[in-house]
Amino acid sequence: MSEPLVFREASVDLAAITANVAALAAHVGTPHVMAVVKANAYGHGAEPVARAALAGGADWLGVADISEALALRDAGIDAPLLAWLHDPAARFDEAVERGISLGISTLGQLDAVTDAATRVGTPARLHLKVDTGLSRNGLAAGDWDTAFTAASALQESGDVIVEGLFSHLSNASPADDAAQREGFETAVRTAARHGVSPELLHLAATASAITQPESRFSMVRLGIGIYGLSPWSDATPEIALVPAMTLRGRVANVRRVKAGTGASYDYQWRAGHDTTLVLVPLGYAEGIPRQASGRAEVWIAGKRHPVVGRIAMDQFIVDVGDAAVGIGDEVIVFGDPATGAPSADDWARAAGTINYEIVTRIGQRVHRRYEA
Numbered sequence: 001m002s003e004p005l006v007f008r009e010a011s012v013d014l015a016a017i018t019a020n021v022a023a024l025a026a027h028v029g030t031p032h033v034m035a036v037v038k039a040n041a042y043g044h045g046a047e048p049v050a051r052a053a054l055a056g057g058a059d060w061l062g063v064a065d066i067s068e069a070l071a072l073r074d075a076g077i078d079a080p081l082l083a084w085l086h087d088p089a090a091r092f093d094e095a096v097e098r099g100i101s102l103g104i105s106t107l108g109q110l111d112a113v114t115d116a117a118t119r120v121g122t123p124a125r126l127h128l129k130v131d132t133g134l135s136r137n138g139l140a141a142g143d144w145d146t147a148f149t150a151a152s153a154l155q156e157s158g159d160v161i162v163e164g165l166f167s168h169l170s171n172a173s174p175a176d177d178a179a180q181r182e183g184f185e186t187a188v189r190t191a192a193r194h195g196v197s198p199e200l201l202h203l204a205a206t207a208s209a210i211t212q213p214e215s216r217f218s219m220v221r222l223g224i225g226i227y228g229l230s231p232w233s234d235a236t237p238e239i240a241l242v243p244a245m246t247l248r249g250r251v252a253n254v255r256r257v258k259a260g261t262g263a264s265y266d267y268q269w270r271a272g273h274d275t276t277l278v279l280v281p282l283g284y285a286e287g288i289p290r291q292a293s294g295r296a297e298v299w300i301a302g303k304r305h306p307v308v309g310r311i312a313m314d315q316f317i318v319d320v321g322d323a324a325v326g327i328g329d330e331v332i333v334f335g336d337p338a339t340g341a342p343s344a345d346d347w348a349r350a351a352g353t354i355n356y357e358i359v360t361r362i363g364q365r366v367h368r369r370y371e372a
């Protein structure tokens, strides 16, 4: 029996995450697979998702911040873990001590992790990140020689272990990705000339891991796909993936209104005929995008119904027409479209954004329920 429905709830199907990782890992066939669980696992819950992904065959976990990595260690997860976006004032000692691998994007970070390794008395585990065209994080091409020379010496002296070399693609076009891949191969060769030949070479995130075998190298970093969502807004992967998150609420109020009645702030919407409005207790504080006001749908009583009027901080209104809906009934905001419910992609289209943002923004007031 399922547990009673909570006021605001995101249920996360952990078996779906395990299966999605297994399906993606089988498709890519790389020796290593990193599950990316940054930003609270795209809103799904970092610790349970990390365990589900490891069960599906991921052997690495990836996060942006060291604090996210430390939280996973605190939760008892001892799998290899990479953090790649650092506070300029970071000291790295705790990360080194607790065996967290560090992405290195500046020469300053290389110095700082070496200092930390010396203080802690443990070699720092590094993945050197090279910028191959995203112009975001990563060592600039002009710094590669210096960085590889330094890393090689530090590796010799035992201060660091260079475990990996990586970069990230723009997905701007196949040609742009190919140019970045060539840049990455140049970085790999340059590093090797300096005596740095790590086992883990990783470039691809979900999109290119699925479609570009030549981008897979020895590891792929899978984010959105493990949550069962497509990395593209105009296409779905050929691999069958199951959306893991279902966002629900309970109808908090029901009101029969006459034609002409306005609803929510600014009366952006007025009833065209007598109808029934129901109140859903999720708003932009929950991550429901206000831009989707009047453009999205939800699933109530086995049918899709339109969101009407402005989405507010804590709540929005749905026009259910003459359907018999009562206080306490279930509302599915989004979930697996195979059930008929709207998808995170439907909400993304309504709000002019991407599915990544829809799930990742789900807020603190939403109770997470995990289904094994």
Ligand SMILES: *Cc1c(COP(=O)(O)O)cnc(C)c1O
Pocket (backbone or CB within 6 Å): 036, 038, 084, 168, 204, 205, 206, 207, 221, 222, 223, 224, 225, 231
């Ligand atoms: C977020 C992120 C990923 C995962 O990307 P998806 O498109 O969600 O698979 C991979 N690598 C890096 C560096 C990232 O920041």
